[in-house]
Amino acid sequence: MLETLAHTARAARPSMAQCEAEPLARMEDYEEFLAGINNFRTHKWNSDRWVTFRLRFGIYAQKQDGMHMARVKAPGGRLRVEWLRAVAKANREHCGADVHITTRQGLQFYFVALDSLPKLFKELYGAGLTSREASGNTFRNVTACPLAGICPRERVDAGAVAQRLAVTWLRHPLVQHMPRKVKISISGCELDCGATSIDDLGLIATVKDGRPGFRVVAGGGLGSVPRSAVELLEFVAEEELSAVQEAVAHLHHRYSNRSRKMASRLKFLVKRFGEEEFVKLFLDEFEHARRMPQRPWPALAWRTPADDRFPPPQRGRIEQHDGKVAVVIRPPLGMLSSDRLEALADIAEQTGASEFRLTREQNIIAVGIPRQNADRFMKGVRALGLDMGERPHGLGDIVACPGVSTCPIGINNSHALAEELLAAGAAFAGFPETRIRISGCHNSCGQHHIGDIGLHGVAKKIGGKNAPHYQFHLGGEVDTPGAIAMEGPAVPARLIKEALKILLSAYAETRNKEESVRRWAKRIGAAGIEKLLAPVTEGGYDVSDPLLWLDVGSDKPFFPPISAVGECAAAAVVGEYLSDLSLVGRIDLQRSLAIGDREEAVEAGRRSLFATGQRLLSVLGVDTEDFDDSRLILEVRSQFSGEKALMAALETALKAKVAAAGGGDMEAFVRALDDWAAAADIIIEASLAPSSAMGANI
Ligand code: HEM
Ligand code: SF4
Ligand code: SF4
Known part of the structure; x- marks a missing residue:
């Protein structure tokens, strides 16, 4: 058993050192979801564990008993024309309401019964869409300014950047269970229509000394304590964006308050430390992250922007920078029926529109329409009874x-x-x-x-x-x-x-x-x-x-409801973040070796070893926050002295660490860390097995 688990851990570990970009949607994600929902349906998991899990797959409980809302993320709001058909079909067959365009460029499906969730996801994932990390304490959908890719003002296609950054850390253990969600937005020029100031992390395309790159802001957010983001970096080159994301995730893990979920967005760190110290803490993490190997970053296509003072207004027909035409469609309150989605796909195909774009305003924009077909496109939309904002009015x-x-x-x-x-x-x-x-x-x-x-x-x-x-x-x-x-x-x-x-x-x-x-x-x-x-x-x-x-x-x-605390603020129940951080340590060990930094590799391994120990103790409710290494090891030994296999794995890992630090075998250290984590998993899973059937109440 131990061998199998350790083997699985090794096989599943992404090697960031040489990784190509992740695809946005993967059938393996659907299978992971299926395994999770089955664990819940067969009472292997209690409802708390299921809630944490399903949120990471974009699923919320609705007010109506037994009903769910499922969210799909679309980086930069971009939707292929054929996706509209897939969305329409899946919605018609498995959901009970119209599809909703969200204020963060995603889509929501409502009134989905528990048994319909796998069917809905099978279709969506099969078509190339994903709900993975659409909620939960993850990197949420990466948004972009609404006219990205077509705006005459743009320096770079912010939507393309959003798509790139959305998959840079997708599925990585560093961002599966952060203290709280992280929302990222990108603007294609200084006019910043992407609203970076209200998100946890914002990137604004700019130029410094003739060099294109991004201004970086962070710590914005709305809710009951709204705050505008502060500047982290006046300028960063495009190839360092992935390190910026990594540094923000580490900053969050290290300092944010996990026990008070309503005060654990990044903005509360700005409040706690003050702007200057917040920036300094970020820079410490950034210095570390930028030394590490990152995924390959093919250069973005930069352009010289038109000298307009304002972005084109978001209504009716818009002239794109490439001579084609975009049309803004304003479905009432962002709701679209399956029939209308299909009809829009038909019109797009007949007129040669290249794709659709969801906006923060809950609108949908068709882009890339050949100029000569624009009137035909608009006529088609009018015939569907959809508004394009051509006659602006007070409540337009x-x-x-x-x-x-x-x-x-x-x-x-x-x-x-x-x-x-x-x-x-x-x-x-x-x-x-x-x-x-x-x-x-x-x-x-x-x-x-x-x-x-x-x-x-x-x-x-x-x-x-x-x-x-x-x-x-x-x-x-x-x-x-x-x-x-x-x-x-x-x-x-x-x-x-x-x-x-x-x-x-x-x-x-x-x-x-x-x-x-x-x-x-x-x-x-x-x-x-x-x-x-x-x-x-x-x-x-x-x-x-x-x-x-x-x-x-x-x-x-x-x-009024008794509490307005959302379940997306739900605490992790099985110390998931500690098992994630243990894996992050092992990945970072490899990344450090890839740049020839043995000392850092040993340190990353030490962090992995420590996080596994913390996880074991967290399940017993022991607070390890102030523990140093030796205190932690003592406590693990005393609490788990009866667990022979676990103790053996711990001693092997400790010895391997000493050997590695002294110039010994690194591979043996990695294997020992995997085995130690796998042994801990067995103990933790056993301790979580429900003693009675519980949890079928969602
Ligand atoms: C079952 C339904 C939903 C629940 C329980 C829920 C819950 C919450 C909660 C508790 C927050 C505050 C988070 C915080 O301050 O950290 C929040 C924020 C947010 N939600 Fe929802 N939400 C739901 C549906 C939606 C929908 C349908 C949309 C889009 C139309 C949406 C978009 C947002 C946005 C944009 C924020 C961010 C505000 C900010 O920047 O702080 N949510 N949601
Ligand atoms: S003007 Fe607005 S929409 Fe256009 S590129 Fe700049 S930020 Fe994006
Ligand atoms: S949590 Fe509040 S703001 Fe969010 S969807 Fe519900 S009612 Fe609207």
């Missing part, structure tokens, strides 16, 4: 998360509110177009902090009884660093339409020429906004209206 571009329509931790039904607003579009026809972004709670899945007008669901008492409200946010901008919206008052959900009418008409009437919502809101100030909204805030509205206590789209009494 609404973004919304699903809210409590499916989300178990939401407060309000943001989706229903967005539908109500869309239906009222005609009443807003004369107003300038604004970007409205709605989240059902403070978690910001609708990214309300970066809308012209943002709304997030809160519960607030009226007459001593909870009533659904939305908190206003005004003047957020994606492309201006630090431009997180300012907070406005909270307004009852049922009065939001009225509130928007008041705000938008005031904006239309009193804004200076071309003044953005941000500048307008700043000019009139928080007090001015409050005054405008007085009729729909406390003291202004009619408290005899019973609708105040009902959410939009609901006639049932309103109850």
